[in-house]
Amino acid sequence: MRARDVPGPAAVVADIERRLREAGTPARAAAERAYLKSSMEFAGATVPDVRRIVRALLPRRPAMARAGLLAVVKPLPPDTAARMLAAYRARGRNPVRAR
16 A cells, blocks of 8 residues: 555544444443443444454554554544554554654
């Protein structure tokens, strides 16, 4: 994949958000919101769903440097961002360590 063919962070965030909402349920989203006593918006996706979605996207993208990954993760809701970072680490990558 050439650099000009790689979608920018906004496109990646939109794709992840769309997939999470498709995988989630309104009932689970409401339960997560109530459990965390939060006013944040939740997609209602399970952890396995989040991992599957992230793993499906990662092979299509070249390895990201820390700044690129953080640009994708920061706009996401906190619970989603944490799950994405965990899935990224599960693939043997450490996005926190500076490159």
